Amino acid sequence: MKKIGLLAIYLCLSILQAFSQAIQWTEVHPGVWKGVAGKPENFDLLKASGAKPNATALDKVGSASFPLQQADIKFELQDGKTFLSFPLELEEQLYGFGLNFQTVHQRAKVLELHVDHYGGKDNGRTHAPVPFYMSSKGYGVFINSARYIKVWAGTSLRKDSPIFPAEPVDRTAGKNWQSRNTSDAIEILVPAEGVEFYVFAGPKPLQVMQRYNLFNGGGYLPPRWGLGFTQRVKTKFTDAEVKEEVQAFQDKGYPLDFVGLEPGWQSWAYPGSFTWDKGRYPNPQAFVKEMLDKGIRLNLWINPYVSPKASFYKEIRPLTGSHTVWRGAVPDFNLPEARKIFFNQLKQDQIDIGVSGYKIDEVDGYDYHLWPDIAKFPSGVSAEQMRQTYGLMVQRYTSDLFKERNQRTFGLVRASNGGGTSFPYVIYNDYYNHEDFITALINSGFSGVLWTPEVRASKTGEEWLRRFQSNVFSPMAMINAWSSGTKPWTYPDVAEKVKEFSLLRMKMMPYWYTTFAKYHFEGIPPFRAMNLEEGFQQEVKKEVAAANINLEENPYAEATSKEIKDQYMAGDYLLVAPMFTGQISRKVVLPKGRWYDFYTGDFVGDGKVITVTPGLDKIPVFVKDGGIIPMMPAKLHAPKLNEKVDLEIRFYGEKPASFMLYDDDGETFNYEKGAFSWREIKVEKLKNGIFKGSISAPEKGKPNTIGKVKITVMTKK
Template sequence: MRSRYILPLLFIVCNVTVKAQSITWAQVQPGVWKGIIGKPEAFNLLNAAGAIPYTAGLQQMGKAAFPLAQSDIAARVSDGKTYLCFPLDKAEQLFGFGLNFQTVYQRGKILTLHVDNYAGKDNGRTHAPTPFYVSSKGYGVFINSARYINVYAGTAVRRDSKTPAVVQDRNTDKNWSSHPYSDAVEMLVPAAGVEIYVFAGPTAMDAVRRYNLLNGGGCLPPRWGLGFTQRVQRLTDAQGVADEAKAFEDRGYPLDFIGLEPGWQSKSYPCTFEWDKTRFPEPKKLVQDMLQKGIRLNLWTNPYISPEAPIYKSMLPYTGTHTVWNGAVPDLTMPAARKIFFGELFKNKVDIGISGYKMDEVDGGDTYLWPDVATFPSGHSAEQMRQTYGLMMQRYTYEMYHQRNQRTFGLVRASNGGGSSFPYVIYNDYYNHEDFITALINSGFAGTLWTPEVRASKTAEEWLRRFQSNIFSPMAMINAWSSGTKPWTFPEVAEQVKALANLRMQMMPYWYSEFAKYHFQGIPPFRAMNLEPGFTITEAKKENKKTNLEENPYEEATTKEVKDQYMAGEYLLVAPMFTGQTSRKVILPKGKWYDFYTGKYAGNGEVITVTPGLDKIPVYVKDGGVIPMMPAMLHAPKNGQKVDIEVRYYGEKPGSYLLYDDDGETFDYEKGGYSFREIKVTKAGGSISAAKKGKPDNVGKVTFKMMTE
C-alpha cells in the first residue's frame, strides 16, 4: 500500500501570509514521489508522451528516503494558477530546466519554459523546455504540466524568508549586490492544480536516472542508427541519392542512412506527404535498392497539410483554427486525426522500407507557428499543443515502427518531459559550435538527445573540429540540405575525416552498450561533468585540504561552470577543440586518467593543458577503463553477423564492462531477447563471460589490447 502524506496548512520555508493548500504525496516507484495540488489537468506531459515507467529499472535502483523535508515544499492555488515553492540551500547548485545552449548552472536564472526554436539566449524558450531540475544535493523535481511555466531559480527574495539575505548599504558596502541571496525555487503554473514529482538520490545522477526510468527508460536505437548519416541537398532526386551512396562506397567512407530533405515531396511548406514523381518515379525500388546496399532512407517532413495533399479534406474537421504556411494543423490529440495523418506517413513510406523520419518545424517561432489564440477541435489549448506537439510527433511515428517490430532512429525539432524513451535526436538552425557542446552537456539533464551536427564550414580547420565532436555524440551526421557538403569537401582534411568516421564505426560496441544502459538503467550516454563522481568541489575539498587557489587550481576550476567538456559513456571524457584553438585546459576528476589514443597517464584530479594538434580531439579514459571496439566497417553489422571485438584496457586497476548484445533491429529485447556479457580485465589479461543459450550472440573472436604500458 502506497504511503500518503499531507503538508501542514502553513508554509514553513516558503512562508507567505496566506494559508497553503495541502499537497498529497504518494510514493509511486522506489525513490519517486508524486505530489498533487489542486485539480491537475488531465492533459499533461506524461500523458501526451504516453510514458510508461520502466519499473524493473526503478526497482533495481532500490528504495530511498524522500530527499527533502516535505514541510519545506509549499504550494497554493489562486486565481486559476498554481504557485510552487521549493527550498534551496546556500551551497546548492541547480541543473536542468531544459535544453540550454549557453549555461549549465541554472541557479539565479529567470525562465519561461516554452517550446520554441532556440534564438541565442537561455531564457527557457528552447526545443525541449523540460520542467525538470536536478540539485547538486542529489535530488530532482519534475512539474508534469503542459503549460508555459515561469521559473525563479533562486532569484526571488521573500520578505519572510527562513534564511533572509543580509541587508546591505550600497553607499558604503563594496560587496553590495543587485541580486541578493534567495533560498527558494519558485514556479508559477497557469493551471488550477498540478502534479509534482520528486526524485531521490542519493546522487544527482541517481535522480536523473529515476527521472528517465519514470519516462520508460532511455531510447535504444538500432545499431545502424549509431553509424554515420548524410542528409542530401534539398532537391536531390533518386539518381542523386544513388550517386551519393556510390560516392561514399567508392571513397571508403562509412554510411548507414541517407536523409532526404523537402524535395522528396511533391510540395512542401505546407506538405503533401506524397512522393514527387518527377524526382522519385519509383520510390519503392529506390528504397529496396538502398537496403540491399546496407543503406537506409530517412524522410524529412513537417506536419502542416497542404490544400493539395490527398488527406487535406478528410483532415479538415480535425485541424486547428489557424494555419502554418497556409497548411492545416492536425489536432494530434484526436484518434481520428492520428489515424488519417500517421496513416499517410505510413502508406508508401514506412510500408515500403523507409527507416525513419526527420520531423521539422514543431518547435517555433511565434511569427509562423500557430498563435496562442488558436483553438483546436479537441478543446486542448494552443499553449498545450505547443508544449506537446513534438512529443506527440515522436510518440506516434515511433508507434508505427513499434507495431512492425522494427526500430527507428530519427530527428525532431522539439521535445519535452516524458520523452526520454523516444528514439529521436534534437537539432536546430543555430550553428555555434561551442554552444552545441553545451547543449550536448545539458541534454543529459533534459531527458533528450542532441546532435552537434555538421553542415558547412568556412575553413578546413573548422570542418575537422566540428566533425571531431560530432562523432562523439548521439548521431554522427552531416546535414547538407542547403550546402551540399560531403565528408571530403575539404580535401586537405579528407583523410582525417575518414579516420574519424571509421573510429565512430569501430566504437559501435561501446556506443551501443552505453545506449543499452540508457534504456535499462536510465544513465544518459552523454552528460555533464557534474554527474561524474570525483568531479564536484565538495569531493575535491574532502580529498585535498588546500584552500590556496594558486596551489590548488583544481578546486577553483571545479567551482566554475564547465560547459566545454563532457562524459561520453561510462569511461570517456571528451574535451572538444574549437576553431582557432591550438591548446586547451581539461579538468580531470579525481582518480587516474589516461589518453584514449596512446594509453599514457594524463593526470589525477587536476587541470591539464593539452596541445593535441589538428588531427585529434582530446579524449581521456578512467583508470580501469574498458572500451570494446570492432573493425571499421562501411555499414553497421546486420542481425546475426558475427563481429570480432578488440577490448582496449587502460590504466592499472582491474576493469570490468557489460557488453550489450541483441539483434540490433527489432524490439525483441523487450521480451528478453538480449544479453549483457561481462568483460573483466587486469594487467595479466582479460576474459568475457560465455554467451547465454537462446540469447543473441553476434560476438566473434575477442582479443585484449593493453593500452597502458
Template sequence: MSNFPRSIFCLLLCIPSLLFAQSMEWNEIHPGIWKGIAGKPDSYDLLKAAGAIPSPALEKLENAPFPLNKADIDARVINGKTYLRFPLEKKEQLFGFGLNFQHIHQRGQILQLHADHYGKSDNGRTHAPVPFYVSSLGYGIFVNAARYIDVYAGSGVRKDSKNPPEVQDRNTDENWSARPYSDAVEMLVPAEGVEIYVFAGPKPVNVIERFNLLSGGGCLPPRWGLGFTQRVNRLYTSEQVRQEAKAFEQKGFPLDFIGLEPGWQSKSYPCTFEWDKTRFPDPSGFIREMDSLKIKINLWTNPYVSPDASIYKKIEPYTGTHTVWNGTVPDLSMPEASKILFDLFEKEHVKIGVSGYKIDEVDGYDSYLWPDVATFPSGHTSEQLRQTYGLLVQKYSYDMFRRNGSRTYGLVRASNAGGASFPYVIYNDNYSHEDFITALINSGYAGVLWTPEVRASKTAEEWLRRFQTVCFSPMAMINAWSSSMQPWTFPEVEPQIRAVAELRMQMMPYWYSEFAKYHYNGTPPFRGMSLEEGFGSGLKKEKTVRNLEENPYEEAVANEVKDQYMAGEFLLVAPLFTGQTFRKVILPKGKWYDFYTGKLAGEAEVITISPGLDRIPVFVKDGGIIPMMPAMLHAPGSGQKVDLEIRHYGVKNGSYKLYDDDSESFDYEKGLFSWREIKVERQKNGLLKGRISKAEIGKPNTVGTVTWRYMTK
C-alpha cells in the same frame, strides 16, 4: 446572516481561491520517487501526452529517504494559478530546466518554459522546455504540466524567508551583490493544480536515472542509427542520391542512412506527404536498391497538411483554427487525427521500407507556428498543444514503427518530459559550435538527446572540428540540405575526416552498450561533468575585474564547465573550437589516460593540452575498458558477427558490461538480449589479463574473435 461578521463572511468566500498545500500528501509510487498533487491538475499533461509507461527497472532500485523537508515545500492555488516553492541551501547548484544552450548552472536564472526554437538566449524558450531540475545535493523535482511555466530558480527573495540574505551596504562592501541570495526555487503554473514528482539520489546521476526510467527508460536505437548519416540537398533526385551513396563507398567513407529533404514530396510547406514522381519515379524500387547497399532512408517532413494532400478533407475536421504555411494543423491529441496522418505515413513510406523521419518545425517560432489564440477540436488549449506537439509526433511515429517490428532512429525539433524512450534526436537552426556542446551537456539533465550536427564551414579547420564533435555525440550527421557539402569537401583534411568517421564505427560496440544502459538503467549516454564522481559541484567563484562603468550591477559568477563532457561510462571528451590551438581540461579525481596513446594525462588536476588539428582530445579513466570493432562502412546487420578488440587503460583492474541483441527488431523486449561481462585483472606476475563471459545459450551472439590491447605500458 445580519449578525455574522462581514470580514469572516468575505474570508469564507475567498477560501475556494486559496488552497494552502503545505501539508501535501506524498505517495512513494516507485522506490525513491514520490508524487504529490496540489489543487486540481489538468487532465492533459506531459506524461499523458507521451503515453509514458514506467520502466520495470524502477522496482529494482533501492529505497531512499525523502530528500527534502516536506514542510518546506509549499504549493498553493490562487485565482486559478498554482504557486510552487521548493527550498534551496546556500551551497547548492541547480541543473536542468530543459535544453539550454548557454548555461549549465541554472541557479539564479529566470525562465519561462515554453516550446520554441532557441533564439540565442537562455530564457526558457527552447526545443525541450522540460520542467525538471536536478540539485547538486542529489535530489530532483519534476512538475508535470503541459503549460508555460514561469521559473525563478533561486532568484527571488521572500520577506518571510527562513534563511534571508544578509543586508549589504554597497557604499562600503566590495562584495555587494546585485542578486541577493535566495533560498527557494519558485514556479508559477497557469493551472488550477499540478502533479509534482520528487526524486531521490543519492547522487545527481541517480536522480536523472529515476526520471528517465519514469518515462520508460532511454531509447535503444538500432545499430545502424549510431553509424554515419548524410542529409542530401533538398531537391536531389533519386539518381543524385544514388550517386552520393556510390561516392561514399568509392571514397571509403562510412554511411548508414541518407536523409531526404523536402524535395522528395510532391509539395512541401505545406506538405502532401506523397512522393514527387518526377524526382522519385519509383520510390519502392529506390528504397530496395538503397537497402541492398545497406543504406537506410530517412524522410524529412513537418505535419502541416497541404490542401493538395490526399488526406486533406478527411483530416480537416480534426485540425486547429489556424494554419502553418497555409497547411492545416492536425490535433494530434485526438486519436482520429493521428490515425489518419500516420496511416498515410505507414502506407506510403514505412511499408515500402522507409526507416525513419526528420520531423521539422514542431517547436516554434511564434511568427510561423499557430498562435496562442488558436483553438483545437480536442478542447486542449493552444498552449498545451505547443508544449506537447513534439511528444505527439514522436509517440505516434514510433508506435507505427513498432507495429511494423522495426526500430527507428530519427530527428525532431521539439520534445518534453516523458519523451526519453522515443528514438529521436533534437536539432535546430542555430549554428554556434560552442552552444552546440553546451546543449549536448544539458541534454543529459533533460532526458533528451541532442546532436551538434555539421552543416557547412568556411574553413577546413572548422569543418574538421565540427565533424569531430558529431562523432562523439548521439548522431553522427552532416546536414547538407542547403550546402550539398560532403565529408571530403575540404581535401586538405580528408584523411582526418575519414579517420574520425572510422573511429565512430570502430567504437560501435561501446556506443551501443552505452545506449543499452540508457534504456535499461536510465543513465544518459552523454552528460555533464557535474555527474562524474570526483569532479565536484563547480561552485567555487573566481574573482573577476568588474567594469562598473559598463555595467554597474556586474558581479562574479560561478564557474561553469561548458566545453567538456562524459561520453559513456569511461570517456571524457574535450573538443576544440575553430581558432583554438590549446585548451585547459579539468580531470576529475583518479588517474586519466590519453585515449589514443594510453599515456597518463593527469590526476585530479587542470591540464593544458595542444593536441593539434588531427584529433579531438579524449581521456579514459583508470581501469576503463573500451570494446571496439573493425572500421566498417556500415553498421553490423541483424545477427552479423564482428571481431572485437577490447582496450584497457590505466593500472587498475577493470570491468565492463557489453550489450548484445539483434540490433534491429523489438525482440529484446521478449528477453532476447544479453550482457557479456568483460573483466581485466592483474595477475600474480604483474601482467594484465582479460576475459569475457560466455554467450548465453539461446541469446543473441554477434561477437566473433576477441583480442586484447592493454593501452598503458
C-alpha cells in the same frame, strides 16, 4: 452569538482553505514521490507522451529517503494559478530546466519554459523546455504540466525569509552589495488551478537522473545502424543524385548507414503533401529497395502541416486547428481519427515500402510561424498545451508505426519535452555555434533528451575537422547538407582525417551500443555533464574580478561562478574535451582517479587540471582507470541483423576491471521479450604483472553477434 457564528464560519473557511492548499504525497516508486497540488488538469506532459515508468528498473536503483523536508515545499492557489515553492540552500547549484545552450548552472535564472526555436539566450524558450531540474544536493523535481511555466530559480527573496539580512548593505559605502538576491527558494508559477509534480531522490546526482529517465520509460535503444554515419542530401536531389552520392561514399571509403532526404522528396512542401514527387522519384518503392540492398536506410524530412494538395486534405481538415502553419492545416493529434488519417498516410506511402525513419521539422517555433495562443483545436486542448506537446505527439505516433512492425528506428526532431525520454529521436536546430552545441550536449543529460552537434558547412578545413571530431562523439554522427551540399571530403586538407574519425565512430560501435543499452535498461544518460561523474570537483569561486567589470555598460554586473561547459562524459569511461577553431591548447579538468590518453594509453593525470596540445588531428579523449572500450573492425556499414563481428577489447589503467557488454540482434524489439544478453568482460593483473582478459560464454538461446575476441592492453609500462 452572531459574532461567534461569524467567527466559527471564518475559522471553518480558513481550515478548508488550508486543507485545499495542502500537497497530497504518494511514493509511486522507490525514491520517487508524486505531489498533487490543487486540481491538476486532465492533459499534461505524461499523458501527451504516453510515458510509462520502467518499474522493474526503478526497483533496482533502490530505495531512498525523501530528500527534502516536505513541510518546506509549499503551494498556493491564487487567481486560478498555482504557485509552488521549493527550498534552496545557499551553496546549492541547479541544473536542467531544459535544453540550454550557453549555461550549465541554472541558479539565479528567471525562465519561462516554452517550446520554441532557440533564439540565442537561455531564457527558457528552447526546443525542449523540460520542466525538470536537478540539485547539486542530490535530488530532482519534475513539474508535469503542459503549460508555459515560469521559474524563479533562486532569484526572489521574501521579506519573511529566514535569510533576509538583518542589516541591509549600502551600495555606496558597502563592499559586499549585490544586485541580485540570495534566495532560499525556487519559485514556480503554473497557469492552472493545480498541478502534479514529482520529486526524485539520489542520493548521488547520477541516481537522480537514472530515476527520472526510468520514470519516463528509459532511454531509447537505437538500431545499430542508427549509431553509424548519416548524410542529409540537398533539398532537391533526385533518386539518381542520391544514388551517385551513396556510390561516392563507397568508392572513397567513407562509412554511411542512412541518408536523409529533405523537403524535395515530396510533391509539395511547406505545407506538405506527404507523397513522393514523381519527377524526382518516379519509382520510390524500387528506389528504397535498391538503397536497402546496398545497406543504406532512408530518413524522410517532414513537418506535420497538411497542404490542400495532399490527397487526404479534405478528410482531415475538420480535425485540424483554427489556424494554419505555412497555410497548411494543423492536425489535432489528440483525436484518434486525425491520427488514423495522418499516420496511415505515412505508413502506406513510406514505411510499408521500407523507409526507416523521419526528421520532424518545425514543431518548435517561431511564434510567427506556428499557431497563436488564441488558436482553437477540436479536441478542446488549448493552443498553449498543443505548443508544449506537439513535438511529443508526433514522435510518439511515428514511433508506434515502427514498433508495430517490430522494427527500430532513429530520427531527428525539433521539439520535445518532459515524457519524451523513450522516443527514438535526437534534437537538432538551425543555430550553428560549435561551443554552444557542446554545452547543449552536456545539458541534454539533465533533461532526458538527446542532442546532435551536427555538421553543415565550415569556413576552413580546420573548423570542419574540429566540428566533425565532436560530432563523432555524440548521439548521432551527421552531416546535414540540405543547403550546402557539403561532403566529408569537401575540404581536401582534412579529408583523410575526417575519414579516420568517421571510421573511428564505426569501430566504437560496440561501446556506443552498450552505452545506449544502459540508457534504456538503467536510465544512465549516454552523454552527460562532468557534474554527474563521481570524483569530479568543480571550482565554485567567482571567476570574474570586480575590477574587470565595466559598470558603465552594465551597472548591475556581477562576477559569476565557474562552470564546466566544454567537456563531458561519453558513456561510463570516456571524457571528451572538444577543440574549437583557433584553439591550439586547452585545459581539461580531470576527476579524481587515474586517467589515460584514449589514443596512446599514456597516463595523463589524477584529479587535476591539465593543459593539452593535441594538434589538429585529434580531439582530446581520456579514459578512466579500469576503462574497457570494446571495438570492432572499421566497416562502411553497421552490422546487419544478427551479423557476427570480431572484437578488440581495449583496456586502460592498472586496476582490475569488469565491463558488461550488451548484445542483441541489433534491429528488432525482440530484446523486450528477453532476446538479449550481457556478456562480462574481465581484465585482471596476474602475479607476473601481465594483464589477462576474458569474456563470458554466450548464453544458450540468446543472440550472439560476437566473433573472435582480442584483448589489447593500452597502458604503457
